[in-house]
Amino acid sequence: MSTINETRPADALRAGDRQADERASSTKPLGGIAGWMDDRLGGAKGVSFLAKKVFPDHWSFMLGEIAMYSMIVCLLTGAFLTFWFVPSATQVVYDGSYVPLQGVTMSDAYRSTLAISFDIRGGLLIRQIHHWAALIFVVSVFVHMARVFFTGAFRKPREINWVFGTILSLLACVEGFAGYSLPDDLLSGTGIRAMNGFMQSAPIIGSYMSYFIFGGAFPGEAIIPRLYSAHVLLIPAILVGLFTAHILLVFLHKHTQFPGPGRTNKNVVGYPLLPVYIAKAGGFFFIVFGVIALISAVVTINPIWAYGPYDPSPITAGSQPDWYMGFADGALRLLPGFLEFVSWGNFTWSMNIFPGSLVLLPVMWTIIGAYPFVESWVTGDKREHHLLDRPRNAPTRTAIGIAGISMYVVLFLAAGNDLMAIKLHLSINDITQTLRVLFFVAPPVAFWITKRICLSLQRADRQKVLHGRETGTIWRYADGRFEEVHAPLTPEERWVLVQHESREPLQLTSAKDANGVDSPIARKEQLRAKFSNFYFRDRVAPPTPSELEAAHHEHDHGSAPDGAHEAIEAAGAGRERETIKADKQLD
């Protein structure tokens, strides 16, 4: 051993440090690849946080998952389609294998879509999966949105996520419309023609806007490449980004849960992501993909070959947009023509088109996005809510939602007025007139009916708590009296029916301050009190424990169901009675 390599005191001091280091790295709980990754990326903490995240179980919480998975299916199949689709309006002569179009001049976009459908292996299936998945994506987005609305899941702290979701649903529709317009078949070209008309209906700037977007006069060669960029690049990027934020906020806020015993605003009762929800959600992805693939394999969607190439002169009967734009098309069909007028010489105001095309969409989505803020202002509720409302326990909100949906459905049906006319043998004019009336009449009627149904359901719940469930078993007493046996609820069943709070309208304390001077905020508060009254005026309070107690005592001298508590048994024991099943009564 040379003197140079002799161990020096400083090294001796550090020797233990290295061992500690080695010890530390060798005692990591993760081994193998996971440990190797964690040493370099340090993700274990985050992964363990996510894996332990608890989610509650309910089928309606999976509606958003359907949306997520169908979006992923769209992304995957969309990437496949970009390999062959040519976003170009260059005119070519078709010489592919679809006979009824051979020798026809068409755009390269249409030719390449025909090639995907007929000449590329698996192309038609992928195209159909892409289109069906898009329809199902928007369907599930809307149904998910309805679930969140009717259960009040948008309340604090989730208002921002509601707004994100609102923007996502709008983007989903725009993205779908852009895709529908790409193949340049007769139907999609008609859609672009309609879009051109919508832009031109904008007062003053309309024609400029149309020239700007189409890069000249309609149809031009610019619109298909531009829509393509929007469809494959711009909108999907925003969609995916916003969706990531949407799902991250769900993790941050924790998932809401339906009320039940042991469930509070401070906990989440359910199962952890790993292993339960990884398996369930992962499995559900394959179910969704499988169902979409199955539908796409057996049901045609958008048979572009049958429509023929786009040409501004022809049009086909039954030209409609895909369903999610149907309500806007319906609005156009309902708007009466007399709204168009000419003023200032020969300046045309296309008010028969403008409200249904350019105003409707932003207005509708603004109302949807603003709703949580309006409701929290009206109710004065600034607390956090992690427990969902049962829709019946928020009758006014539920009724507002149904009224909005009924308005939407009227517009939606109007988009199919021609098909209803032929299939139901009705007059298209009568259908249109009826729907015009219904647009104004249906929402208030739907509001009223829904609210009444909610209140009666609450009353039924109250009755059920106080008197138990009707069993359908009739008791006949010696004195000839009949009474139906009511089975009492278990505490677990009862909890769900009584846990909600029944809010009273906000009261205006005083419009004047102590010195009799008008309060500056009184006017605003007056309005708020009015709205609050509208929200909470009609209410059915859940039974209080003392009411429940009183109801039980009332039952003491009433019927005596099996399984009732002792007091009832004692009181009923002396009576002579005979049980008969309802169906044997008249034998």
Added chain:
Amino acid sequence: MNALAARRRHPAAIAVLLLLGLLVTGGAYSFLAPKDANAAATTVAADDVAKGKDLFIANCASCHGVAAQGTKSGPSLVGVGAASVDFQVGTGRMPLAGPNIQAPQNKVKFDDTQIAALAAYVASLGPGPSVPEDKYTTVIQPGTPENNKAIAEGGQIFRVNCAMCHNFAGAGGALTRGKFAPALEGTTPKHIYEAMVTGPQSMPVFNDMNLTPEAKQKVISYLKAQENETNVGGLTLGNLGPVSEGLFAWVFALGILIGCAVWLGKKAA
């Protein structure tokens, strides 16, 4: 208590009740629906025109008048031509079962010789389009490049002139006030040709000046080629466009997926 009352709370009761209701309504309708006035001509004349006149008097005169001059309930048939009679009677639209906004296609009431006789009689009243020659109603079969080109041309003519009412796939479409353009599938080439040439009901006339007989033949060949194409995409949902697709997505796709979600939600963790 009788047996019926005992089972009124049975889970199947509502389904049985609905079925019964539908059956009764359907049965009542089939009794009350307008039926054909069946007055077969008994006289057999040697002459086609005379035979046709007899048939006409027996079956058509109540609306069209004894001399086919027209009445309040039916138009004059002078000058409509044999093609019109062949189309209207040959597709069962005439004689009309009951007053209606538009004569619907129906069961054909006469055999070919009777229709020919009726057509001969109406044609004798004044000049009009005649039943087309076979060479124009022969369908051009796809196969050769020349024929394929003719079929594709027929498609272009169809999209420009016909699709706005009859739909891109000839599935039919709505017109104003309950009138409609009927579906074209299954219509014989001769009847399609006659419809173009006579313009029945709301349809405009496509005479030989604006669509030559050869062009009409191409349109017919396109329709038949489209009809004979395999439905490569699967079920067509009636070829009605995005409305039926949207309905399918909402009812079946969403239904199946929610079913799966409920099933998965019920699965134990």
